[in-house]
Amino acid sequence: MTHDAESGLKLDGYLPYRLSVASNAVSGLIARAYQDRFGLTIPQWRLICVLAEDGGLTQNQIVARTVMDKVTVSRAAQGLLKRRLVGRSDHHADGRSHVLTLTHEGSRLHSEIAPLALAxxxxxxxxxxxxxxxxxxxLLSRLQSAAGALAGESLPPSLR
Amino acid sequence: MTHDAESGLKLDGYLPYRLSVASNAVSGLIARAYQDRFGLTIPQWRLICVLAEDGGLTQNQIVARTVMDKVTVSRAAQGLLKRRLVGRSDHHADGRSHVLTLTHEGSRLHSEIAPLALAxxxxxxxxxxxxxxxxxxxLLSRLQSAAGALAGESLPPSLR
DNA sequence: CGGATTTAGTATCAGATGAAACTAGATCGC
DNA sequence: GCGATCTAGTTTCATCTGATACTAAATCCG
Structure with a gap:
């Protein structure tokens, strides 16, 4: 049995706890590496990744593509702009939007970091x-979409 | 193949990314539930759990038991003390330490929340x-200990 | 003993986070 | 066409987080 009979709940076997602890350990490791070596935050690195993969994107598209808040994306973009790792040009059809692209320097940085990330x-x-x-x-994907479903819809009776 | 040949890296297939996204989705869901219904943060809830499982513990033991910072544990304990969900008594042998235990009310709350957590x-x-x-x-456990090992030791050549 | 170091826990500070308010531009509906 | 509504992105604010510094008690060792 996963949990004991008495309280019905043991923290060590509780999936959300295990997931959070494992994720924090991994994220912390990676965040420190990117920060120390390249001065990048994780959101900044994600932004560089999707721009390297998909080419020019608006922040809105990046929000949809990665699972980040628009504020987070905004700040990450500003940091990268300041360092000239990305450029922004006006969107041809929407005056509110700008298209972000990697600069040459940003591209270079991406190809420098990618092998490290893979390692x-x-x-x-x-x-x-x-x-x-x-x-x-x-399994992680399934958990994610299950959590999304539970968060979005009105709660089922068992959780009310 | 997991990653494409060109850049060698696709964000969607990158394990640390998937892990972080899934964990954030799950943690967010659970955090909101505990906050809305019981006014508890996740660290506070973890503290209640380990006290319910293991009985009286010092903060130090809680730090070792859960994977939380001592500052986080300190703050969680203060919040729970203020709400009288835990009590603290002097440690018999160490004047710096205090033993935390669930109050009756804390116990009651735990047995109220546990079924929800399991649901x-x-x-x-x-x-x-x-x-x-x-x-x-x-697998999550293995990732966690691998991350811990990589963070602790001097880095292997492949990551240097 | 009694000074030097270590440890339990707290306080302080700097950076990150996301909710909510806001600005400016786009779209909808009459 | 033009006001009402909606959307992209930024700013603000309140909160959380963990590194660092600090206090007080314990332990180590000469």
Whole structure:
């Protein structure tokens, strides 16, 4: 059984707790690496990643693409602009929007960091079978969408 | 292949990203529930849980037991003290320490929240096979300890 | 013993976070 | 066409977070 019979709940076996602790450990590790080596925050790094993948995007598109708050994206963009790692040009059809693109320097930085990011991932999953990693990713996706569904809709009776 | 050949890195498939996004979604859901219904923060709730499980503990023991900063534990304890959900008595052998225990009211609150917490977990893992959930927990543990190892030791050449 | 170091817990500060208010531009509906 | 509403993005504010500094008690060791 997952939880004991008495209280019905043990913190160590409680999934949201395990998830949070594991995520904090991993995020902390990665955040420190990017900060120390490149002066980037995690939101800034995510922004660089999606711009490298998808090319020019508006902040709104970035919000939709990554799961970040628009305020977070705004601040990350400002920081990157100041360092000239991204450029912004007016949107051809919408005066409120700007299109963000990586500068040459931003691109260079991305290709410098990417191998490091992959090395971290590889070190983290060392010892796991590839199919375990794939399963893990699928399970994480399911948890995410389950949480989203529970947060969005009116709550089912069991949680009311 | 997990990542594309060009940049070698796709954000959507990047494990630390998936982990962080899933964890934020789940934590946010749970944090809102505890806050709205019981006025508890997540650290406060964790504290209540370990006290319910293990009985009287010093803050130091709580820090070791949960993976929280001592500052976080200190603040959580103060909040719970103010609401008289926990009591503190002098440690018999160490004048710096105090032993925290749940008050009657704290105990009552715990047994009120626990079923809700379990219902949330059940809703999150609905549709997953039990062995998938177990595997997930084991994988999360491995990631956590791998991250801890990478953070602690001097870095291996691949990450230097 | 008694000074030097370590440890439990608190206080302070600087940075990050997201909710809510706000500005300016776009879209809708009459 | 033009006011009402909506949307992209920024600013503000209140809160959370953890690093650092600090206080008081304990332990170590000469």
């Amino acid at each position: 971290y991932e590889a070190a983290l999953i060392a010892g796991l079978a590839p199919e375990e990693v794939n399963l893990l990713k699928r | 949330y977990e059940a809703a999150l893992i609905a549709g997953l096979a039990p062995e998938e959930v177990n595997l997930l927990k084991r």
